[in-house]
Amino acid sequence: MGAISAEALTWSVHRNRLLHGVDLDVTPGSVVGLLGPNGSGKTTLLRLLAGLRTPESGRVLLDGRDLTALSRGAIARRVAVMEQDSAATTGDLTVRQVVELGRIPHRGRFGGPSAEDPGIISAALSRVDLMHRSDAAWSTLSGGEKQRAQLARALAQEPTEILLDEPTNHLDIRHQIDLLELLQTLGITCVIALHDLNLAARYCDHVVVINGGKSMAAGPPDRVLTQELLRTVYGVDALIDRDPKTGTPRITFRGSIRE
């Protein structure tokens, strides 16, 4: 089971500080929601966690080892990333070929597919309900199907950590629920940037709220998602009660607050 954490991460662009000393403490195997308004720094944080950016200061630890000490290949065999709209880069490939890209980190320098690859790829396609589209050209997929195929590619990587940037934004409600339930059952560490606070409350074990590049609150959703926090961070008035069936917080938005 993967252990990923971050200590005092800062990152800037053109002297503009986008992250101000963010800590992230993730229980291995848990589903962690990264929440926060547009432009708060969620994608920036995910890129640092994935090793796609090097922190200006602070560090990301994978099983206690600094990410900067690990090779790109070693990270890719552990950590899968599902970025926002990364689907645009996959040209004329079929869906199956896109999912197969997830196997590359496990191949040797000159190695081709292993005997296990076809089964792993088929299992990943089935898990996201896309087996029937496996031979379709990538360009013919809908936005939501592309998103599910990108998840299948990440699963085919057989990661111990998976980082997802708004993985539900193109999905219909059933596939949103399916995706989050699937992540819960994987038993691997998942860090997900999410905008839907009710989905976060229902499916995340732990949430971290980022605002202006700072971590404002972290903990179980029922402790973190308070009326006061939603007012301060998002500028919305919300009623919070409990889902009678699951006991998780249920948020009803009543309007934005203009002060």
Ligand SMILES: Nc1ncnc2c1ncn2[C@@H]1O[C@H](COP(=O)(O)OP(=O)(O)OP(=O)(O)O)[C@@H](O)[C@H]1O
């Ligand atoms: N390469 C860059 N150059 C300049 N500014 C950047 C760069 N990358 C991010 N930013 C800025 O940093 C801030 C944080 O961006 P980031 O994409 O991390 O936010 P986010 O929380 O993921 O937002 P959203 O919810 O809208 O996806 C934004 O104000 C963004 O404009």
